[in-house]
Amino acid sequence: MIEIRNARKSYAAEVRIGPLNIDIPKAGITSLIGPNGAGKSTTLLMIGRLLNMDEGQIRVANMDVRSTKSDDLAKILTILRQENHFITRLTVRQLVGFGRFPHSKGRLTREDEAIISKNIDFLELTELESRFLDELSGGQRQRAYVAMVLCQETEYVLLDEPLNNLDIARAVQMMDHLRRAADEFGRTIVMVLHDINFAAKYSDRICVMKDGQIAAFGTVPEIMRADLLTDIFETKIEIIDGPYGPIAVY
Amino acid sequence: MSAPVSRPVPTHPDTPAGLQAGPSARTSGAFRSAREARRYRLLLGALFALGMIATLGLLLFNNPVSVDSPSFIPVVKRRVTAVAAMFIAALCHSFATVAFQTVTNNRIITPSLLGYEALYTAINTGAMFFFGAAAFVGFIGVGSFVLQMAAMIVLSLLLYGWLLAGKYGNLHLMLLVGIIIGTGMNAASGFMRRLMAPSEFDLLQSRLIGSVTNAKADYFPIAVPLVLAAALALYLFSRRLNVLALGRDAATTLGVNCRAGIFWTLVLVAVLMSVSTSLIGPLTFFGFLVAMLAYQAAQTHDHRYVFPMAFAIGYGILTTAYFLLYHVLHSQTVVSVVIELFGGIIFLSVILRKRSL
Numbered sequence: 001m002i003e004i005r006n007a008r009k010s011y012a013a014e015v016r017i018g019p020l021n022i023d024i025p026k027a028g029i030t031s032l033i034g035p036n037g038a039g040k041s042t043t044l045l046m047i048g049r050l051l052n053m054d055e056g057q058i059r060v061a062n063m064d065v066r067s068t069k070s071d072d073l074a075k076i077l078t079i080l081r082q083e084n085h086f087i088t089r090l091t092v093r094q095l096v097g098f099g100r101f102p103h104s105k106g107r108l109t110r111e112d113e114a115i116i117s118k119n120i121d122f123l124e125l126t127e128l129e130s131r132f133l134d135e136l137s138g139g140q141r142q143r144a145y146v147a148m149v150l151c152q153e154t155e156y157v158l159l160d161e162p163l164n165n166l167d168i169a170r171a172v173q174m175m176d177h178l179r180r181a182a183d184e185f186g187r188t189i190v191m192v193l194h195d196i197n198f199a200a201k202y203s204d205r206i207c208v209m210k211d212g213q214i215a216a217f218g219t220v221p222e223i224m225r226a227d228l229l230t231d232i233f234e235t236k237i238e239i240i241d242g243p244y245g246p247i248a249v250y
Numbered sequence: 251m252s253a254p255v256s257r258p259v260p261t262h263p264d265t266p267a268g269l270q271a272g273p274s275a276r277t278s279g280a281f282r283s284a285r286e287a288r289r290y291r292l293l294l295g296a297l298f299a300l301g302m303i304a305t306l307g308l309l310l311f312n313n314p315v316s317v318d319s320p321s322f323i324p325v326v327k328r329r330v331t332a333v334a335a336m337f338i339a340a341l342c343h344s345f346a347t348v349a350f351q352t353v354t355n356n357r358i359i360t361p362s363l364l365g366y367e368a369l370y371t372a373i374n375t376g377a378m379f380f381f382g383a384a385a386f387v388g389f390i391g392v393g394s395f396v397l398q399m400a401a402m403i404v405l406s407l408l409l410y411g412w413l414l415a416g417k418y419g420n421l422h423l424m425l426l427v428g429i430i431i432g433t434g435m436n437a438a439s440g441f442m443r444r445l446m447a448p449s450e451f452d453l454l455q456s457r458l459i460g461s462v463t464n465a466k467a468d469y470f471p472i473a474v475p476l477v478l479a480a481a482l483a484l485y486l487f488s489r490r491l492n493v494l495a496l497g498r499d500a501a502t503t504l505g506v507n508c509r510a511g512i513f514w515t516l517v518l519v520a521v522l523m524s525v526s527t528s529l530i531g532p533l534t535f536f537g538f539l540v541a542m543l544a545y546q547a548a549q550t551h552d553h554r555y556v557f558p559m560a561f562a563i564g565y566g567i568l569t570t571a572y573f574l575l576y577h578v579l580h581s582q583t584v585v586s587v588v589i590e591l592f593g594g595i596i597f598l599s600v601i602l603r604k605r606s607l
Contacts, residue, residue, distance in 0.1 A: 048503065049502065050499050050502055050503070070502060070505050070506065070507050071505030071506070071507075072505075073505065074503065074504055074505025075505070078503055079499075079503050080503075081499050084496075084497065084499075084500060085355055085496070085497035085500070087355075087495050087496065087551055088357075088545070088551070089545060089548075089549060089550055089551045090551040091282055093276070093278045094278055094280075094551065094552075096278075097278040098492075098493060098496065098500075098504060099504075101493055101504040101505065101506075102504055102505040105489065106489030106490075106492065106493070107489075108277075108278055113276065113277050113278060116276075116278055117276050129276070130282045130283065132282075149503075152503075152504070
C-alpha cells in the first residue's frame, strides 16, 4: 500500500501542491489524471523519492520514502520520468540491464541475463537490443526505458506518462503489458495518463487531481461521470457506453 | 528508422521462450559484439605498445654516452623523472576528466573549470609578485609542492561542501561558481603580471606553461601513492559511475546515492587534478582531448573499459609527442603548446564531421 499523509510541496507562493492524503491499495493499476499543472507528476515524483516534499510523510510498503535507504527502496519501488537523459555508446540491452543494478550491483548473473532477455522480448525490442540508444526513435527509446524499469522487478512501479511518443498500436500494447504485469504478478502500478479513455479502459482505480488537490479517487464507474469530468477539465465532456466500457467524448 | 515488426502477440514475461533464448546466446557485455571487443583489445594493446616504444626511445635514444659506459645508467635515471611525470600527468588527466564528465553528465567540459589551474597560476604569480624573483626561485621543493596541492584540494572541498551539500545542492551552480572564481583569480594574476619586470615575468612564464620538466623527483614519494590510490578508487567505482552517467533521477531509482557518489568522485578528481597541476603545471585541454578520443576509440559506455583506454591514449600522446619533439624534430618547444594546438584541431574536426559528441 502507498500511504500519503499531509504531503505538501510548494514551488512558489501561489503554486502549492497538497496537503495530499490518500491510500493507494496494493496490486492493480491506479491512474492519475487531471488538467496540466494539477500536481500529478509532483505527486508521483514525491512517492518515488525523486522530489523532496516540504512536509508530510509518504510510506510505500511500510517504508518511509524519505528515511529508507535508497538501495533498499530500489528493490520494491521504481519510477520512470517523462524525459530521460540518455548517454551515447549505450545499447538497449545494456540500458535494460541497469534495471538489475539494485539486485546485482552491476555484476550480472545468468538469472539476471534471463530476466533482461525476457523483458526485452516482452516490449518487442529483441531486434533492437544491440542498437545504441541514439539510433532509436523516441517511441523505441521510451519502450527501452519501460523495459529497464520492469527489469527491476519491483512490487511498485510508478510511470510518468508511459504512453508518450507511442503510436496507437504501441500504446495499446504497452497498456496490455502493464495490465498483465498487474494481474499476473500482483504488481502495483501507478501512472500519470493524459488520455481519459486509456485510463478508463485499463485502470482499476482513477485518482483525479486539480489545483494541487485530490479532487476524486475511486473506481472507474465512480469517476467516469459527465458532471465530475466536465467540472474538472472545464470542458464539456459526455460519457457514452462503448464496447469496452465508458468512453469520454469531448 | 522504422520499428521492426516482430510477433503480433507479445511474449508473456514468464513464458519459457524468453528464458531459453537467454543466457547462452544473449548477454549484456560492455561491447555490442565480439568484434568490437576484439577491436578494443587490439587498439588498447597498440596504444600501450606505442607508449612503451616512445618510453624506451625517451629513455635510451640519443644517450650521449655509450651503453657500456658506467655513466649510462645515471643518464637514464635522470630521464626517468620526466617519463614518470608523463605517466602521472596522463593518469591524472585521463581518469579525472572521464569521471568528471560522467558525474556532470556533460561530455564537453573538463575539471579545469573548477579553478585548479587558475589557483595554481595565482599562487605562483602571487609568490613572484609579493616576494620577488629570489624568493620565487626558492619557492620550489617538496614544501611548496605540498602547499599548492593542499590549497587546491581545500579550495575544491570548500566549493563542493558549500554548493553540493547545501539545501540548494546543484552541480551546475557549483560549476558556474567555479568558473567565476577561476576567472577572478586569472584576472588578479593578469593584473599582477602587468606590474612585473620583464625578467620576472619571463621566469614566471616558464612555470605557468605545463611541462614535465617542471617536475622534480623529490615530489614523487608523495605524488605517486596519492595518484595511484585515487585512480584505483575511481576504477573500483566504475560500476557506480556507469549508473551515475544515466543521470540523477535514473541513478536514484536504481538505488545509487547520487549526492554521496558525486561528492566522493569529485574529491578523487580534486586529488588527481591538484597533484598533476602542482607537479607539472596547467594542461587545460589535454584531459578533454584524451576523454573524447577514448570514447571514440572504446565504443562503450562502461568505465571499466573507458578508463584504461583514456590512460593509454594520454600516455601514448605525451610520450610520443615528447619523443618526436626532442629527438626527431630537435625542438625545445614546450609539448603542452603543441598538444593544445592539435587537441583543438582534432576537437573541431570531430565536431564538424560528426556534428555531435
